[in-house]
Amino acid sequence: MTSENHQLDSAPVIGILAEFDGPEALKTAAAGLRATGYTRYEAFSPYPVHGIDAVLDRKRTILPKLVLLGGFGGCLVALLLQWWTNAVDYPYWISGKPLFSLPANIPVTFELIILFGALAAFGGGLVLSNLPEFYHPLSGCASFRQGTTDAFFLAVEVADPQFDEVGTTDLLRFLGAKAAEVYHRPQTRRDIPGALKAGAVLLLALALAPPLWIATYRYAPKSLPRIHPILDMDFQPKYLPQQYSPLFADTRDMRPPVAGVVAVDAPLGDLHLLAGEIDGKPAKTFPMPVTSEIMKRGQQRYGIYCATCHGLAGDGDGITSQLAFQREEPKWVRPLSLHSASVVEQPVGQLFKTVSDGVRAMPSYRVQIPVEDRWAILLYVRALQRSQNATITDVPEGLRKHLGAGTN
Amino acid sequence: MSVLPLDDNMTQAPTRRARLVLGQADCASVTETVCAIVERRRPPAAWYVAFVISVAATGMFFVSIGYLIATGVGVLGNNAPVFWAWPIVNFVFWIGIGHAGTLISAILFLFRQRWRTGINRFAEAMTIFAVVCAGVFPAIHVGRAWVIYWLAPYPNQMSLWPNFRSPLLWDVFAVSTYGTVSLLFWYLGMIPDLATLRDRATTSWRRLLYGLFAVGWRGSASQWHRFEWAYLLLAALATPLVLSVHSVVSFDFAVAQVPGWHSTIFPPYFVAGAIFSGCAMVVMLAVPARSLFGLKSLITMRHLDNMNRLILGTSLLVGYAYGIEWFMAWYSGNPYEMFAHLNRALGPYAWAYWTMVACNVLVPQLFWLQTVRTSTWLMWPIAVLVNVGMWMERFVIIVASLGREYLPSGWGMYRPTVVDVMMLAGSFGLFFTLFLLFCRYLPMVAMAEVKGVLSHHNGNSDNP
DSSP: OOHHHHHTTTSOEEEEEEEESSHHHHHHHHHHHHHHTOOSEEEEOSSOOTTHHHHHTOOOOSHHHHHHHHHHHHHHHHHHHHHIIIIIISOOOSTTOOSSOHHHHHHHHHHHHHHHHHHHHHHHHHHHTTOOOOOOGGGGOTGGGGGGTTOEEEEEETTSTTOOHHHHHHHHHHTTOSEEEEEEOOSSOOOOOHHHHHHHHHHHHHHHHHHHHHHHHHHSOOSSOOOOOOOTTSSOSOOOTTOBOTTSTTOBSSOOOOTTOOOTTOOOSOHHHHHSEETTEEOSSOSSOOOHHHHHHHHHHHHHHTHHHHOTTSSSOOHHHHHHHHTTOTTOOOOOOTTSHHHHTSOHHHHHHHHHHOBTTBOOOTTTSOHHHHHHHHHHHHHHHHHHTOOGGGSOGGGGGGSOTTOO | OOOOOTTOOOSOOTTSOOOSSOSSOOHHHHHHHHHHHHHSSSOOHHHHHHHHHHHHHHHHHHHHHHHHHHHOGGGSSOBTTBOSHHHHHHHHHHHHHHHHHHIIIIIHHHTTOGGGGGTHHHHHHHHHHHHHHHHHHHHHHTSOGGGGGGGSOOOOTTOOOOOTTSHHHHHHHHHHHHHHHHHHHHHHHHHHHHHHHHHHOOSHHHHHHHHHHTTTOOOBHHHHHHHHHHHHHHHHHHHHHHHHHHHHHHHHHHTSOOTTTOOTTHHHHHHHHHHHHHHHHHHHHHHHHHHHTTOTTTSOHHHHHHHHHHHHHHHHHHHHHHHHHHHHHHHHTOHHHHHHHHHHHHSTTHHHHHHHHIIIIIGGGGGGSHHHHTOHHHHHHHHHHHHHHHHHHHHIIIIIHHHTOSOGGGOOOOOOOHHHHHHHHHHHHHHHHHHHHHHHHSOSSOHHHHHHHGGGGGSSOOOO
8 A cells, every 4th residue: 555545544535446366367256246245346467368258257358349330430431432423513524434333432432431341449448438538537546557468456446335444354355466556435536737738738729720810811801912822833933025135135924937038928929919019119010900890809809898888889898897887896996998098098909918817806817718809809999990080081972972061 | 278478369268368468457558558668768779760750751752752753754654554653553552552451440449359459540640641652643743733623523713623423533522521531530549648747747848748749638437438438439430441441542443444453343352352462561660669569478479379360361452353353354354454454464564464463462371371371581572572462453453454455555664763663662652751750759558448458368268
């Protein structure tokens, strides 16, 4: 008996602790206690004493059944998870494989059976042993602490109907106990230091601050863009068109083609016909002889491609334009009248470029209209321009008399 | 009948059980031997030297990971066509190391191999630390490591779910289950020993911390009853699990159609290789640990001898697998498969292939000699070479196969960068750091289990 226990002699008795020599002595004594009719006692040993369960008449634990349940649970969860996610909620085809097929689901199902079974074994093992249990009345006994090293104990609780301080001690000694001591309820308990508790509470409170701050920041309205902590590939170290680059003398990141380079779609051949150019300048003449067939062809093509916007007479009042104004399309710009001085004065080669490449809102017609037709259309446009800006001298003399005098 | 001397368990005496613990051991001395390592004021000087080196390597590991994440996967040598490369080689290597720990703790437990009690605790610790090292590599080589949680099936605002028909996802489940179950198994077995440390504690910090993790264990008969059932059930669950983990890892390769990967032999071949390399790691760790911490009576020469026999046996299995791969390549009549194997043996990575064959098949044959099996000075370098060979095996499988697939226009050579090398070395640093901390602060030998087998000493009792 230790001095620690002497001081506590006045405290209420809660049991008797008896130490035995080894596993066999422990079993014999436990059998003796049971034969005498004791019911509230427990054996303690540094390693499992096989056979003591039978002596103590303990029922087999339900742990194996819990593990079986865990395994079934894991199986069910795994199958439902794989079926619902891949076949129902988010079905997608991969190499024509079925959305739900057992062979592909075996590995994950197997792993979850094991995982849930193992969690049941571990958690069930602890809970069924009433663990964690950080306080035990016997932990106050200094000798009891030897129990996890090499000592074998029987502890009889005061709650046992047969309990008697003297009688039970004698019985235990009779059953072979090396030592038997009455133990009392400890009056002082070694508590966790107050500073440690306060520190833990403070740490917990502080730990809440960052997630709270993040949550507030995420959901509160903000006038500035939110912090972008992970950039992914939003900002890449690369050159985009029209940027500054210190690598070149002209500080442009876009490089002009090397001398002699020919663009993929560059006109090759008669530049007058294909590009409307003569010696690099816009041509003032047509590349083909002007005939009435070409003029008629031009009129017809003009009606198809141009009149919808420019109008049948080239005034910029085509049906598309009229409709756009009727609908008050905010972005619509009335096409320039083909009779305005700025258009009339352009060389025909320049007009050819406009038809081929487009200008301002007008798209390119290079693809839709073959090159000969473009020239034919321009021929018709020239005729239209002449008709709208004609003077009396343009009219053959024999026909002038049909027109009212003084008309242009 | 002659009585075996107390300090010999190597003598082959068919009528007598070999001693599991040497010397005049009893419960108190076992406790004293194991707890003294944790309770001594200062560990041996060698511990400090090893710890400083390991922590430095761990620092390098995390610095290179930080550099990788901040810069991008371009800092590694991974590039077309070898996108898996070293990170996955390291992953498979480390996962394999872990397998021996589970073999010793679970499979040998089910087979009632009581000698395992001397080495199971630290072999299990080795498993957990190896899984930690393994888990890092797939996570950091995905490119955007900060969204690695997308691998988990959780309801998300993108309304997406992972693809459960992919071996890569099976791998996520297999490895995370393996890590979890190994940790539970290790911790459950350690609870009684943590209680011993708690009850022997002389400072309140020790009492608090060991007490916290001992969760109030008192060693009552009802606790032992549940403990033994839980331990047995976990062993029964861990046994098929460990066989499944490297099988699933092998599916990452075998389910793909890369020549040299698409093979039905992969699951058993990978499991055998994993146990092979793991046993070598056990020897690598046990030889210095038992002499440094005075555990020669608990981790006896017979334990090492048994591990070396396991290494020899699994080496034969692995060698057989190498041979049968050639047979299958030839017998399949598939020119790509045959080319993949010729390329391994004669191509640009032939040096790796022949290193692998030499280290994994030829060198372990030395273990046929008992003098080699029982000499720590010989077994240690052999164990190191086995691990070199097993790392090479994964390198050959991954890099040599990916580098030369079907179309020659898609061929390419892989070259590691400095960051690759730093990461491999750093992962060893992390592994040894964790192991050294374990040696210093946790019971390295399963005391309660060793106490349970002490009764074998009289040679006649098989604890009923």
